[in-house]
Amino acid sequence: MTPVPDGTRRPLAALWHHHRRHRPRVVAAVACSSLNTAADVVPELLLGVAVDVVVRGADSFVATALGVEGRFSQLVVVAVLNALAWVVESASDYAASLLWRNLAQSVEHDLRVAAYARAQDLDVGWHERTPSGQVLSVLTEDVNQLERYLDVGARTILHTFWTVVLVGAVFAASSWQLLLLAFVPVPVIVAGSIAFQRRLEPLYAAVREAAGEVSATLAANIGGLPTIKAFTAEARERARVAAVSEGYRRANAAAIRSSSAFVPLIRMAILAGFTCTLLLGGWFVLEGRLEVGLYSVLVFMTQRLLWPLTDLGQTLDLHQRAMASTRRIFRLLQEQPRSLDGSRALPAPVRGRLELRGVRFGYDSIDGSGPDVLHGLDLVVPAGETHAVVGATGAGKSSLLRLVLRFADPRAGQVLLDGVDVRELTWESLRGAIGYVSQDVYLFHGTVRDNIAYGRPGATDEQVRRAARLAEADGFVSGFPDGYDTVVGERGQTLSGGQRQRIALARAILRDPVLLVLDEATSAVDNETEAAIQRSLATVTAERTALVVAHRLSTIRDADRIWVLARGRVAEAGTHEELVAAGGLYAQLWAVQTGEAAHAARTGASPRLGRP
Ligand SMILES: Nc1ncnc2c1ncn2[C@@H]1O[C@H](COP(=O)(O)OP(=O)(O)OP(=O)(O)O)[C@@H](O)[C@H]1O
Numbered sequence: 001m002t003p004v005p006d007g008t009r010r011p012l013a014a015l016w017h018h019h020r021r022h023r024p025r026v027v028a029a030v031a032c033s034s035l036n037t038a039a040d041v042v043p044e045l046l047l048g049v050a051v052d053v054v055v056r057g058a059d060s061f062v063a064t065a066l067g068v069e070g071r072f073s074q075l076v077v078v079a080v081l082n083a084l085a086w087v088v089e090s091a092s093d094y095a096a097s098l099l100w101r102n103l104a105q106s107v108e109h110d111l112r113v114a115a116y117a118r119a120q121d122l123d124v125g126w127h128e129r130t131p132s133g134q135v136l137s138v139l140t141e142d143v144n145q146l147e148r149y150l151d152v153g154a155r156t157i158l159h160t161f162w163t164v165v166l167v168g169a170v171f172a173a174s175s176w177q178l179l180l181l182a183f184v185p186v187p188v189i190v191a192g193s194i195a196f197q198r199r200l201e202p203l204y205a206a207v208r209e210a211a212g213e214v215s216a217t218l219a220a221n222i223g224g225l226p227t228i229k230a231f232t233a234e235a236r237e238r239a240r241v242a243a244v245s246e247g248y249r250r251a252n253a254a255a256i257r258s259s260s261a262f263v264p265l266i267r268m269a270i271l272a273g274f275t276c277t278l279l280l281g282g283w284f285v286l287e288g289r290l291e292v293g294l295y296s297v298l299v300f301m302t303q304r305l306l307w308p309l310t311d312l313g314q315t316l317d318l319h320q321r322a323m324a325s326t327r328r329i330f331r332l333l334q335e336q337p338r339s340l341d342g343s344r345a346l347p348a349p350v351r352g353r354l355e356l357r358g359v360r361f362g363y364d365s366i367d368g369s370g371p372d373v374l375h376g377l378d379l380v381v382p383a384g385e386t387h388a389v390v391g392a393t394g395a396g397k398s399s400l401l402r403l404v405l406r407f408a409d410p411r412a413g414q415v416l417l418d419g420v421d422v423r424e425l426t427w428e429s430l431r432g433a434i435g436y437v438s439q440d441v442y443l444f445h446g447t448v449r450d451n452i453a454y455g456r457p458g459a460t461d462e463q464v465r466r467a468a469r470l471a472e473a474d475g476f477v478s479g480f481p482d483g484y485d486t487v488v489g490e491r492g493q494t495l496s497g498g499q500r501q502r503i504a505l506a507r508a509i510l511r512d513p514v515l516l517v518l519d520e521a522t523s524a525v526d527n528e529t530e531a532a533i534q535r536s537l538a539t540v541t542a543e544r545t546a547l548v549v550a551h552r553l554s555t556i557r558d559a560d561r562i563w564v565l566a567r568g569r570v571a572e573a574g575t576h577e578e579l580v581a582a583g584g585l586y587a588q589l590w591a592v593q594t595g596e597a598a599h600a601a602r603t604g605a606s607p608r609l610g611r612p
Pocket residue numbers: 128363364373391392393394395396397398399400439
């Protein structure tokens with residue numbers, strides 16, 4: 001992993017450091033912009049030269065310096081030089097525009113991909129603590145903000161810088177008094193700009209934070225729209241969105257108040273400089289100390305020098321916004337995943353023996369670490385066996401599976417696969433060995449086939465179908481008009497909960513994993529489908545290890561061993577018969593469910609594990 005420079009304190013330096021491969025393009029772009037500004041100043045100089053030709057004729061600058069006789073010939077020389085300057089100006093403008101804009105696009109692209117890759121590498125826990133809208137706003141708005149700045153702002157700053165230098169040189173060569181007068185406003189403007197920049201910095205940081213807040217709220221609300229409607233919370237949510245949007249507006253208003261005051265102040269300074277050059281320069285001409293041609297050039301030049309500085313306000317604005325965004329991007333890039341990739345592969349042949357040794361685990365919140373939810377768990381699933389984990393809601397079943405997949409690491413103890421601590425395994429080796437169906441099934445927008453083949457992109461149609469048959473999905477998928485080419489909406493919303501679960505199950509089966517991890521994988525299907533899936537799973541799990549979390553005890557009664565969790569501890573373990581005979585917690589749950597089953601048989605309800 002390449003080290004990420006600290007971009008939160010010196011964002012520009014961090015960008016320069018982070019984008020080494022673009023440096024030659026930056027240099028070329030700076031060179032073209034500089035040439036462009038130089039070529040841009042030349043026509044104004046030539047205007048003075050033309051006035052000089054008309055007024056002084058044989059004594060003109062062109063006559064003495066280039067030895068051209070006759071006023072018209074001199075004017076032709078001026079015209080040719082002028083045309084040349086325009087050609088250079090246009091060509092360099094084109095090249096600079098091309099270079100800066102493409103550079104901006106490349107940097108935007110690189111940063112977006114790098115920031116996404118970092119977000120993707122961060123732990124599941126980090127994403128649970130950070131609103132997804134915040135992350136999205138960094139990946140979209142903040143990255144775009146920087147692109148705008150590189151496209152427009154950087155060019156303007158360069159243009160202004162070179163104009164000041166070149167015009168300064170012309171003044172310096174003409175009259176030091178005028179140089180002083182014309183440049184009187186410059187320190188005022190620069191000092192003012194720096195003061196403004198300081199003032200604007202926190203204001204724009206607040207604007208970006210508020211923008212993140214808006215994105216987070218919008219993303220959460222759009223995602224939870226059915227719930228908002230079901231609870232008729234529209235008015236409340238509208239007010240909540242209005243409140244965060246108002247926060248964003250206010251943050252912007254504060255920044256706008258400060259940044260808008262900038263231009264009028266600069267204009268005053270410009271007026272002073274311009275008036276001085278006009279009066280003093282005119283007086284010098286009347287006194288015979290300054291040529292008329294040069295006077296006209298200097299008056300033009302004063303404008304040329306000072307007006308671009310008015311853009312400085314807008315450019316600084318863009319600069320500050322971009323720096324606030326860059327800081328946020330680098331803050332994301334600097335986040336370190338807690339669970340790091342291991343370096344070992346599973347020793348061949350992979351068997352799939354799973355063991356938890358003295359595992360203690362708890363969730364960290366933003367404020368610190370939360371209480372333990374698993375307390376010294378010991379559990380062994382020998383290779384090839386199917387084990388179930390049951391227990392009341394909140395007992396820690398999903399947390400246990402999370403550790404097996406290394407979505408998080410234990411606070412103490414070890415999770416071992418084939419005797420190797422999972423922290424030592426590469427992601428590919430660990431997760432490649434596991435087929436996982438989560439409690440909240442996630443399907444991607446795409447076809448049913450793509451979703452089933454997600455964990456094995458090269459799978460043939462026949463392999464996809466076989467997995468679907470085993471997961472009892474083939475029947476309903478074949479019934480769709482487009483069959484396996486049916487596009488499931490975002491998150492698979494066009495499917496029923498049970499259909500989603502079966503596609504997720506097919507997806508896990510197709511991966512042909514050595515360890516199948518199912519978290520309530522059949523909770524949303526009816527009893528008949530459940531029984532069919534059970535029969536298929538018996539085939540699938542015959543030659544692999546399976547760890548199954550289930551509330552419906554009937555689905556796991558054939559498991560080789562059942563682990564009963566209570567408040568993060570193993571309360572009891574054994575086969576279904578042993579546990580029922582033991583008359584403990586499991587026996588009670590079983591009694592409740594079979595009682596429910598008898599009741600359900602009468603009423604048609606589904607038997608479920610009793611929840612406290
Ligand atoms: N992402 C999380 N952040 C903080 N605490 C969590 C998180 N997920 C679960 N917990 C807490 O950990 C404990 C165990 O939760 P877990 O999801 O493992 O239980 P479970 O047995 O799978 O429950 P269920 O049967 O309802 O799925 C609970 O007290 C829960 O509040």
